[in-house]
Amino acid sequence: MTATTTLLGSLLTPTTLAGLPLSSRFAMAPMTRFRSPGGVPTPEVAAYYRRRAEHGVGLIITEGVLVDHPSAGHETTVPRLTAGAAEDGWRRVTNEVHAGGGRIAAQLWHLGSAREPVDGVAAWTPSGEPGGSRAMTLADIDTLLAAYAEAAAGAVRAGFDAVEIHAAHGYLLDEFLWPHTNRRTDRFGGSPAARAAFPAEVIRAVRGAVPAAMPVIVRFSQFKERDFTARIAESPAELAVILDAFAAAGADVLHASQRRFAEPVFGGSALNLAGWAGRLTGLPTITVGSIGLDGAFFTSGALDELVRRHDAGEFDVAALGRILLGNPAWVSHAAAGRFGEIRDYRKSDEDTFF
Ligand SMILES: Cc1cc2nc3c(=O)[nH]c(=O)nc-3n(C[C@H](O)[C@H](O)[C@H](O)COP(=O)(O)O)c2cc1C
Structure with missing residues (x-):
C-alpha cells in the first residue's frame, strides 16, 4: 500500500495523532464483541484485532472495557482491565497489534443506567422511582474516579498506546452531559459547564494515571442509543463549553460519534461533529459513522465526500x-x-468473529 494507490487518497498516508505515529488515517471504531470470558481477552481476541492492524488500520480502538467497579456493568464476557489475567490478556492483544503494524487504544466504559437489569448508579434518577439505578453520591464520584484511574494505569501496564474515555451514546458519563438524564442540583448538574464537570474530572484522573506523552481520547456524541434525536448541546457555544472543559482536563483527541459522518450538526453549516469539535477546541479529531x-460508498460520491472533508481539515482520522x-x-x-473481495455489511456480521 503506498500513498499513490489512491482511491482512498490522503487517508492512506501516515500521520501522527497527538504525537502517536499511525500508519494510516483509518481507525477501528470500538465495538463490543462479548468474547472475553471472565473479562479476560482470549488469544482469538488478539488475533481478531491484529488482523485489522495488518490490513492498514492505523489505530485500533478496543471494544468498551469495563472499569473495575460493580456498577460498571455485569456482562461476564465484556473485557475488564484488572491486574492479573485480564491485564495479561490485553498485553497479548497489544503485542499482536504492534506486531501487525498498528497502534491500540483501550476504551474505558461504565454503562450507568444502561446496565441491565438496571441496578447500578446513574447521574440522576427521577425521585420516587422504585428500583432501578440510584443517583451517584459524592462518595460514588470519588470511588469511580479512582476506578477510571486504575483502569488507565492497567492500560499502561498492558502496553496500550492510548486510552479512550467513553463519554458517548447515553452511558454513565454521557448521562451527566445530557440534560434529560442529569437534573442534579449540586455542582455536577445544571449549566453545560456543570454537566461537563464529572466527565472532566474523569479525564483529569485518567490523564494523571498515564504518561504525559500518551494520548487521552474522549468519545462523545449528541445522539443516545435510546434516543437518536437527543443533544448535549443546542448550539456551538454550548458545545464549546463542554469540549473546552474536556480539553482543560487533559483530553488530547476528540472522537465525535455520529451515526452518519456527513450529517451537519448545527444549522447554517455543513460541518460534522468532528469538524465542530476541532474548530471549537483546536484539538485533533476522529470522525465516524x-x-x-x-x-455504493465507492460509487455514490460518499468516499469523495469523506476525503474532501478530511482534506479540508474537518477531521484527522476516520473510524x-x-x-x-x-x-x-x-x-x-x-x-x-x-x-470484488469486499462484502457489503450485513447485520449477521455482528454474530461472527474472525
Ligand atoms: C456490534 C457493535 C458494538 C458496538 N460497541 C461499542 C462500544 O463498545 N463502544 C462504543 O463507543 N461504540 C460502540 N459501537 C458503536 C461503533 O463504535 C460505531 O460508532 C458505530 O457502529 C457507527 O460506525 P459504523 O457506521 O462505521 O458502524 C458499537 C457498534 C456495533 C455495531
Whole structure:
C-alpha cells in the first residue's frame, strides 16, 4: 500500500495523532464483541484485532472495557482491565497489534443506567422511582474516579498506546452531559459547564494515571442509543463549553460519534461533529459513522465526500465500525481497488468473529 494507490487518497498516508505515529488515517471504531470470558481477552481476541492492524488500520480502538467497579456493568464476557489475567490478556492483544503494524487504544466504559437489569448508579434518577439505578453520591464520584484511574494505569501496564474515555451514546458519563438524564442540583448538574464537570474530572484522573506523552481520547456524541434525536448541546457555544472543559482536563483527541459522518450538526453549516469539535477546541479529531458500509460508498460520491472533508481539515482520522466486522482487510482491499473481495455489511456480521 503506498500513498499513490489512491482511491482512498490522503487517508492512506501516515500521520501522527497527538504525537502517536499511525500508519494510516483509518481507525477501528470500538465495538463490543462479548468474547472475553471472565473479562479476560482470549488469544482469538488478539488475533481478531491484529488482523485489522495488518490490513492498514492505523489505530485500533478496543471494544468498551469495563472499569473495575460493580456498577460498571455485569456482562461476564465484556473485557475488564484488572491486574492479573485480564491485564495479561490485553498485553497479548497489544503485542499482536504492534506486531501487525498498528497502534491500540483501550476504551474505558461504565454503562450507568444502561446496565441491565438496571441496578447500578446513574447521574440522576427521577425521585420516587422504585428500583432501578440510584443517583451517584459524592462518595460514588470519588470511588469511580479512582476506578477510571486504575483502569488507565492497567492500560499502561498492558502496553496500550492510548486510552479512550467513553463519554458517548447515553452511558454513565454521557448521562451527566445530557440534560434529560442529569437534573442534579449540586455542582455536577445544571449549566453545560456543570454537566461537563464529572466527565472532566474523569479525564483529569485518567490523564494523571498515564504518561504525559500518551494520548487521552474522549468519545462523545449528541445522539443516545435510546434516543437518536437527543443533544448535549443546542448550539456551538454550548458545545464549546463542554469540549473546552474536556480539553482543560487533559483530553488530547476528540472522537465525535455520529451515526452518519456527513450529517451537519448545527444549522447554517455543513460541518460534522468532528469538524465542530476541532474548530471549537483546536484539538485533533476522529470522525465516524456509516463509512464504507456497502459498495455504493465507492460509487455514490460518499468516499469523495469523506476525503474532501478530511482534506479540508474537518477531521484527522476516520473510524470504521461495522464494515470491519466482516471485512478485516477492508482498508487494504479498498486501497488496492480489490472491490470484488469486499462484502457489503450485513447485520449477521455482528454474530461472527474472525
Ligand atoms: C456490534 C457493535 C458494538 C458496538 N460497541 C461499542 C462500544 O463498545 N463502544 C462504543 O463507543 N461504540 C460502540 N459501537 C458503536 C461503533 O463504535 C460505531 O460508532 C458505530 O457502529 C457507527 O460506525 P459504523 O457506521 O462505521 O458502524 C458499537 C457498534 C456495533 C455495531
